[in-house]
Amino acid sequence: MPRKNLLVSAVRKEQILKTLAQGKRVDGRGLLDYRPLSITPNVIEKAEGSAFVKLGDTHVIAGVKMGVGTPFPDTPNEGILIVNAEILPTASEYQEPGPPDEDSIELARVVDRGIRESKMIDFSKLVIEPGKHVYTVYVDISVIGMDGNLFDASSYAAVVALMTTKYYPFINQNGNLVKGSEKVPLPIQDLGISTTFAKIDSYIIVDPTWEEESIMEARLTMVYDKSGNICAVQKGGNGGLLLDDVLKIVDLAKSKSEEMRKVLEGVISNA
Amino acid sequence: MENPLIVNGKRTDGRSPTELRPLKIDVGIIKNAAGSSYIEHGKNKIIVAIYGPRDSHRYGMNIERATLRCRYHMSPFSTEERKSPQPSRREIEISKVIRDALEPSLILENFPKTMIDVFVEVLQSDGGSRSASITAASVALADAGIPMKDLVEAVAVGKVDGTLVLDLNDIEDKEGESDMPVAFMLNENKVTLLQMDGKMTVEEFKAGLMMAMEAAKKIKEIQKEALAKKYSKGDRKNDA
Amino acid sequence: MSKLVVPGEVVAKGNFRSWSNVLKKGEEYLSIFVGKAEVGGGRVRVVRLSGPYIPKVGDFVIGMVTDVQPLAATIDINSYVNGYIMANAFFKRRIDPSRFDLSKKVNLGDLIAAKVQRIERGKDVYLQPDQKWKVEGDAVFYISPAKAHYIYTSRSRISSKIKELTGAEIRLGANGVVVVKGDLKKIEMVKRALDVVESKYDLNGLYNEIIKVLSKDGESTDS
Numbered sequence: 001m002p003r004k005n006l007l008v009s010a011v012r013k014e015q016i017l018k019t020l021a022q023g024k025r026v027d028g029r030g031l032l033d034y035r036p037l038s039i040t041p042n043v044i045e046k047a048e049g050s051a052f053v054k055l056g057d058t059h060v061i062a063g064v065k066m067g068v069g070t071p072f073p074d075t076p077n078e079g080i081l082i083v084n085a086e087i088l089p090t091a092s093e094y095q096e097p098g099p100p101d102e103d104s105i106e107l108a109r110v111v112d113r114g115i116r117e118s119k120m121i122d123f124s125k126l127v128i129e130p131g132k133h134v135y136t137v138y139v140d141i142s143v144i145g146m147d148g149n150l151f152d153a154s155s156y157a158a159v160v161a162l163m164t165t166k167y168y169p170f171i172n173q174n175g176n177l178v179k180g181s182e183k184v185p186l187p188i189q190d191l192g193i194s195t196t197f198a199k200i201d202s203y204i205i206v207d208p209t210w211e212e213e214s215i216m217e218a219r220l221t222m223v224y225d226k227s228g229n230i231c232a233v234q235k236g237g238n239g240g241l242l243l244d245d246v247l248k249i250v251d252l253a254k255s256k257s258e259e260m261r262k263v264l265e266g267v268i269s270n271a
Numbered sequence: 272m273e274n275p276l277i278v279n280g281k282r283t284d285g286r287s288p289t290e291l292r293p294l295k296i297d298v299g300i301i302k303n304a305a306g307s308s309y310i311e312h313g314k315n316k317i318i319v320a321i322y323g324p325r326d327s328h329r330y331g332m333n334i335e336r337a338t339l340r341c342r343y344h345m346s347p348f349s350t351e352e353r354k355s356p357q358p359s360r361r362e363i364e365i366s367k368v369i370r371d372a373l374e375p376s377l378i379l380e381n382f383p384k385t386m387i388d389v390f391v392e393v394l395q396s397d398g399g400s401r402s403a404s405i406t407a408a409s410v411a412l413a414d415a416g417i418p419m420k421d422l423v424e425a426v427a428v429g430k431v432d433g434t435l436v437l438d439l440n441d442i443e444d445k446e447g448e449s450d451m452p453v454a455f456m457l458n459e460n461k462v463t464l465l466q467m468d469g470k471m472t473v474e475e476f477k478a479g480l481m482m483a484m485e486a487a488k489k490i491k492e493i494q495k496e497a498l499a500k501k502y503s504k505g506d507r508k509n510d511a
Numbered sequence: 512m513s514k515l516v517v518p519g520e521v522v523a524k525g526n527f528r529s530w531s532n533v534l535k536k537g538e539e540y541l542s543i544f545v546g547k548a549e550v551g552g553g554r555v556r557v558v559r560l561s562g563p564y565i566p567k568v569g570d571f572v573i574g575m576v577t578d579v580q581p582l583a584a585t586i587d588i589n590s591y592v593n594g595y596i597m598a599n600a601f602f603k604r605r606i607d608p609s610r611f612d613l614s615k616k617v618n619l620g621d622l623i624a625a626k627v628q629r630i631e632r633g634k635d636v637y638l639q640p641d642q643k644w645k646v647e648g649d650a651v652f653y654i655s656p657a658k659a660h661y662i663y664t665s666r667s668r669i670s671s672k673i674k675e676l677t678g679a680e681i682r683l684g685a686n687g688v689v690v691v692k693g694d695l696k697k698i699e700m701v702k703r704a705l706d707v708v709e710s711k712y713d714l715n716g717l718y719n720e721i722i723k724v725l726s727k728d729g730e731s732t733d734s
Binding site: 067 | 300301314318322325344346349350351352353356357388390392396
Binding site: 305306323324325326376378381382383384385413414415416417418419420421422456457458494495498499502503504 | 515517518519520532534536541543544545559560561562563565591592593633634657710711712
């Protein structure tokens with residue numbers, strides 16, 4: 001089995017714990033600070049939307065492509081969302097080339113839930129001909145470099161790519177689909193913001209690095225919509241979280257998500 | 272001809288027939304990799320990561336030298352139409368020819384029974400993505416400290432509207448008469464990649480090869496600068 | 512004279528008595544690495560600036576235990592080959608394999624200081640534990656092995672200067688593992704010095720730059 005967790009040396013583990021005891025992280029951050037975050041929208045001209053996110057040394061690029069498809073029988077009046085993620089073999093020495101592994105699939109599904117359940121996109125407006133032709137929104141996420149907290153980095157890349165998407169609409173002319181001449185944005189109505197916390201020893205930290213994830217008890221990712229509702233949650237890691245910690249993280253995540261919302265909105269309004 | 276690709280000696284993107292597209296290389300962009308690079312060549316945007324040499328127990332490992340493995344992969348959003356994430360036959364062939372283009376430059380005897388991986392990810396594709404991949408991969412291998420006889424650089428030449436042109440862009444690649452990517456190890460006067468499709472006369476072929484070689488010299492300078500930029504970061508700061 | 516060179520670049524022309532990390536092609540010596548070229552005294556060599564740790568007999572290394580069997584431990588020495596410590600290397604005497612269990616002595620994740628004793632089949636690196644083999648410290652850093660070789664081979668100057676200026680206790684492995692003993696402030700200073708090592712290629716400049724960076728640090732905290 002390939003090793004996905006780093007084996008952290010005893011000395012390094014001690015160093016991490018001692019530093020946490022002083023209210024700091026080994027990279028100099030506070031316990032509730034994100035790493036430097038840079039988000040560059042529209043990096044791929046050939047995609048309808050795209051964003052390149054650098055969260056410390058975690059580097060993720062997301063691209064949006066629009067397609068036309070047949071709606072699902074149970075939702076004839078809704079467009080389709082397909083989220084796909086690949087942790088590329090460029091990302092770490094433990095990543096083998098090949099079809100998406102369970103980590104990539106979990107990543108795609110958590111990002112998908114954040115987009116879907118926050119009702120970010122009004123899928124009823126992505127219908128060309130009810131029951132026959134709807135838009136398929138493909139969100140493809142490529143993790144290029146890996147240093148922990150892939151969930152937040154991938155989620156930010158995906159939502160910024162969607163928010164900045166512009167595509168040529170199809171118009172139904174007597175049963176024929178004709179490409180429109182002017183690009184339009186997606187019908188965006190909300191923005192789900194993901195934040196991820198980890199529990200190491202007795203400490204709760206935000207935005208864990210890979211090294212921190214490798215020694216953590218557990219991790220909790222929470223997505224909040226703009227009204228402050230929780231719309232997606234994923235617990236990770238092979239340990240448990242105390243009920244008290246879950247309750248604490250729910251509150252911390254809410255205020256952190258508001259902070260990150262401002263950062264993302266700033267990026268989008270400047271795009 | 273419906274849409275001419277060359278008008279008054281200028282190509283669709285305004286270049287002359289012997290002009291390269293803008294080419295930019297960054298070195299050392301991925302923390303976990305032994306070596307890495309990012310290239311923008313025309314509209315190509317490509318990332319290369321090197322892992323290894325590393326211990327490998329795979330069957331068929333070479334016991335006298337390191338085994339080179341290469342994966343060329345295109346992101347689903349890299350093309351006009353969304354590309355399926357599964358590797359296509361085209362990607363598998365290109366992976367192989369990239370490996371064959373790089374291997375002659377490497378001194379692999381120092382690392383017996385190990386594996387060196389070259390992972391190429393095309394984030395956005397344009398004409399000549401395999402050439403750009405080779406140019407970038409060679410720099411990434413140097414960054415990884417894999418001993419090599421020379422850097423390898425690649426570029427395509429081809430025939431468009433009856434004219435021999437350098438460094439084909441997307442539309443020239445698709446609609447031109449021929450496309451010929453070539454890779455060089457200039458110090459040894461060797462060609463390490465040579466493919467062609469379309470039609471050319473023998474004279475055009477020979478002239479094209481020379482044209483590609485002249486361009487490779489320019490590309491080599493860009494490779495050298497990119498490496499120097501990374502490895503003298505601290506020194507440059509001092510000079511300023 | 513020292514100059515940054517890249518693979519395939521001509522480092523020197525003429526006749527030299529000895530050369531390393533270059534290919535000789537007629538009169539020309541071509542670098543096979545990104546490195547610092549040193550030409551003089553009948554010698555031409557390139558000091559490489561990147562690449563894996565290449566073990567040499569006699570090197571002092573710091574590695575991490577990644578597997579423990581009753582009679583041998585596997586050590587990650589930050590290289591393309593594994594290091595091994597045999598149980599009897601810890602003792603002067605012969606041990607009884609039926610009654611001995613190395614896992615009582617070393618644990619997964621332990622850092623171990625050792626000398627490269629012998630290399631078999633170019634691949635298996637056998638290590639002799641140092642007298643103080645169990646590495647204890649307050650912080651561990653990894654610098655590129657090629658750069659580590661810089662400070663390792665010039666240990667007397669750079670390494671001792673960093674110790675002197677930071678007041679920290681430092682153990683440096685030729686394989687790029689650096690273990691520091693000291694408080695958070697000292698650790699931070701060592702980290703800054705190591706950042707200088709990572710960003711520069713010129714050894715002479717390196718020495719002065721470290722002094723500069725660390726003295727500046729001292730001033731700013733005094734004020």
